[in-house]
Amino acid sequence: MSAPLPTDDLAPSATTADAIPDFCAGMLHFAAPGPRDAELAAAPVIAAGDTAIAAIDEAAVYQTRLVADALRYTTLQLCASKQSGHPGGFASSADAIAALLLLGHKNILTEVGHHAPGFYSAMFLDGSLSAMGIATMTDLQARFRERDGLLGHLSGAIPGLLAPAGPLGQGQHFAMAGAYLNRDKLFPCTIGDGGLGEPYVLSAMKHFHTAYPEVTNFLPVLVWNGYSQEHHAMVSLMDNAAMTALWRAHDFERVILIDAKDYDDADQPGAYVDSTRFGEAARDAFTHAVLTAMQDAADAAMSGNLTVVIVKQLKGAGVHAHGAKSHNLYPGDTADKPSIAAALQRRALSPAQWALVRQNLSRAGGGPAGQVAVTERERALTDIGALPTTAFPVGEKAVPSSAMAEMVAALGERDAQFIVSNADGTEASAMKVINERLGIRHPTADDLYHQRPTGQVYEPLSEDACAGLAAGIALFGGRSLWLSYESFAINGWPIVQTVGQAMAELRRRSPALVTMFTAGALEQGRNGWTHQRPEIESYIGAQLRNGNVYLLYPSDANMIQAAYAWAVGQSNKCISIIASKSALPVYTTPAQAEQAIADGAVSLSESPTGDAPLVVFAVAGDMVLLPVFEAKDRLEAAGTRVRIVAVANPRRLFRPGDVAWEHSAEPDGAFMDDAAFADLFDGDALIAVSGGGSAALEPVLLRTKAPARDLIAWQRGETTASPGEIMAYNGMTGPALAERAAGLLSP
16 A cells, blocks of 8 residues: 555645536535636637637646546545546546547546446536436435446446446457447557456457458556555556556557556555656646546557557545545545545535536537437348248247258348357257358458358357357447357346346347357266256346346247247347257247247147046147147147146246336337236146246246246256157156146046
8 A cells, every 4th residue: 555645635625616517516625716717717628619728738737637627526525426436547547538539539447337427427527427317416316326327337328438337358349349330430448457367358359450450449458556445456466567468468569558657756665656646747647647647548449450448547546545445435435534534525526627527528529428428329130031941840840040041141141230149059959051141250251161261150259258249349339249058148138237237227228148058968968067058048047027028938949940030130138049959840830930030929830629537738848749749649649638838938927027028228118918918828837837937937936826836947957869869868858748637637
């Protein structure tokens, strides 16, 4: 830790409110006019009609400093208003953010959710938050960390903010997606040195650059401040040469590092220092260096050079504490606590300076970020028409994943920006036609492996990278598809979950985020339990109550086509399709398949009416239908009637009050009514069956009025020679199911 902050440089509080701008209502401290204001702050450095500073001159440097101080002040008072929130990490990035803004860049992202109050401050100061009814500092404080306000970590639903930020290691995916879809704009993304420790940040950017060497208009900005949340950052002992080498090893051609230590005239100890403690000349020099670095970096990134800017400055620079102690506020950390009050006074601006900051930021980039950021408009999509489908005859066998693959290939041929991401082999999922027709994106052209530099199939061997790019493209308004083995999907799911929630909040329409998981547990016998992890289905199933999450279980090749066609036509939803890569019986006509996806379920088979007791099998999955139909034959031979119902879209089977659908963007209030549900699921006994997780069957068990009911689902994996053997290991055989049904009917 550095020495205690000095207290002899406190700015005097203003004694009059005569010239205080309206938006400053609620600010606790104001400074007297600065001695250099008459020369350097007489007029906004961004002139009316301009979108950025005209030159990096003395006035631009001085006003960039004012913006950085304004960001620090607003961030700290905002957090203190709730005795909660995270000011320290953003404080060390404030100079970098200020420079980017005054250079006209408004499409700024972050992977650091803890920087939220700083980003909210930026949106407040440029006027973006007026769209939320936040016009003053008082409003900003009232809405911070409150429902229908400014949540504790970033949300892309806040005007001007492009993407959510919460889990570390995700922001670079959004920056790359934005750059991919918008080649004419720069997408800076701040990355904390704590987040740099996540395993996929640098590798994701390296793979993307290998696949898309022409897309360099994203700019990572490493906030290297030496500390993480509660301790030193794991990279805190690296020297500048080692940090530079790390980025160069990941393909970055330009590594621009600004070390505040090089400008320190306050004799601060340690490798990390606080630039706000410098004297005037030193602080000008540091700010000039940051501005120049950002301008050079932006020019390089927009000119085809993969570039990173590293700003090395002590965490908490300019606020109430340094290091990890500046990370967050706790109960009792109010604005009148001496250390916080002193920090606010040091960073306070005069009323005229606040007005200048507002003018500059509202002009930068062509207007408030809430009006000019690329995500503030609905993206125009290529018209793809109706995708081709094949009507497979009932009773024949067909491979579900292959049937969907034909549609995916056609979509890619009609929309050149559509990408398919996959880490473990599209061909291994019986979807080879996608590789053949769209090509694997690869610098090595090889027809044998369907590789070409212009391919649309993105194949990093990282589910995080696959899910991240696909999710980012969907959030930014493009079409994508993430394909994964069910067993590996968990490695990429967190960003899908994050984006799914963000889509529920968006104020604009965006294509649904679509994922499809193949090679389920029942198909992976020889591979053993390492490839048998269908618990991901329960993870997703638990999210169905969110309101915009859908987990689809097509029962055959016709139904998977209906599922994908439906998914492609949806907006602001997170849709996952679970299907097999084996040839399986076709149970539904195309019309029945469409009905199943639209309504939630459809009857696949029913015994003739009569007086015999009726057993209903509610089934989520495709391959698991094989033992269910075997059980049907056994039960019917014993005189029991059987109805087999495919649970295709379980989100539709909940009661409306079970799901937070009315809180979602593009609200979907379609649910199966009680009469239709009873016609399908009520009987003398009901057995819910899943070859994977059981969560998807929750709505059936909630609503059925069958007097006896049971649930049979996946238990655990094992090495087996066949799907039949792994199903038997988990109690899913025809005899076992029939015996369970007979037991339910027994008195």
